[in-house]
Amino acid sequence: MRKLTYFIACSIDGFIGDPEGDASAMMRFVDEEFFAFLKAEYPETLPTHGRRPLGIDDLPNRRFDTVVQGRASYDIVLKDGITSPYAHLREYVASRTLSESPDPNVEIIADDLVGRVRELKAEDSGLGIYLCGGSVLAGELLDEIDELVIKTYPIVQGSGMPMFGAGFSVTEFALESVRTFKNGVLVRTYSRQR
Numbered sequence: 225m226r227k228l229t230y231f232i233a234c235s236i237d238g239f240i241g242d243p244e245g246d247a248s249a250m251m252r253f254v255d256e257e258f259f260a261f262l263k264a265e266y267p268e269t270l271p272t273h274g275r276r277p278l279g280i281d282d283l284p285n286r287r288f289d290t291v292v293q294g295r296a297s298y299d300i301v302l303k304d305g306i307t308s309p310y311a312h313l314r315e316y317v318a319s320r321t322l323s324e325s326p327d328p329n330v331e332i333i334a335d336d337l338v339g340r341v342r343e344l345k346a347e348d349s350g351l352g353i354y355l356c357g358g359s360v361l362a363g364e365l366l367d368e369i370d371e372l373v374i375k376t377y378p379i380v381q382g383s384g385m386p387m388f389g390a391g392f393s394v395t396e397f398a399l400e401s402v403r404t405f406k407n408g409v410l411v412r413t414y415s416r417q418r
């Protein structure tokens with residue numbers, strides 16, 4: 225089985241955005257050193273429309289060949305006319321309201337989200353699945369998550385959109401690695417204890 229990895233940016237107090245989900249307060253920490261890390265280690269998590277202007281469109285995928293996101297996260301770029309934000313990956317968008325896909329590279333998952341993600345995990349591939357968020361989708365897929373890669377930015381928000389839109393339950397993860405950056409950003413990787 226290949227891994228489902230929730231790769232997510234959050235505040236020190238565990239929020240992935242403001243109460244509406246806007247994560248732009250974190251973006252200023254993507255400085256030269258941190259961007260170099262993302263480019264080297266997780267190039268496929270940089271969206272296509274961000275890679276093209278930087279001339280890094282052809283960077284090979286290192287960890288993931290598939291991305292799954294919720295419709296609300298996808299909507300952010302769709303509103304700007306971007307229909308395939310991760311054109312270098314196979315893209316899946318969970319939605320019960322998008323009746324048809326706006327792009328040939330994007331497959332809509334309308335029913336049996338967990339079953340479809342299990343099928344994707346069972347595929348034979350050397351690369352894993354990038355769970356992009358947001359909160360609702362991560363909450364629904366919590367039981368399927370095998371790995372967390374949490375980019376923690378040095379801010380406290382007090383409130384906001386939680387990392388998981390799920391009810392209370394305790395799930396144990398083991399810390400695998402921590403990377404620190406000069407500007408105070410941390411990247412922690414955890415694997416699920418099953």
Ligand SMILES: NC(=O)c1ccc[n+]([C@@H]2O[C@H](COP(=O)([O-])OP(=O)(O)OC[C@H]3O[C@@H](n4cnc5c(N)ncnc54)[C@H](OP(=O)(O)O)[C@@H]3O)[C@@H](O)[C@H]2O)c1
Pocket residue numbers: 231232233234240241244245246247293294295296297298300318319320321322333334335336337356357358359360361362364385389
């Ligand atoms: N900090 C970060 O790194 C980061 C990363 C990603 C996103 N975000 C933020 O997260 C926010 C969005 O998160 P969110 O929690 O509001 O929404 P979301 O998880 O992105 O999307 C929720 C939507 O996914 C669909 N969905 C959920 N469960 C489903 C199921 N079982 N079957 C079919 N469809 C399902 C539904 O779409 P329909 O309503 O169409 O049915 C639901 O409304 C954005 O504002 C974004 O900025 C932050």
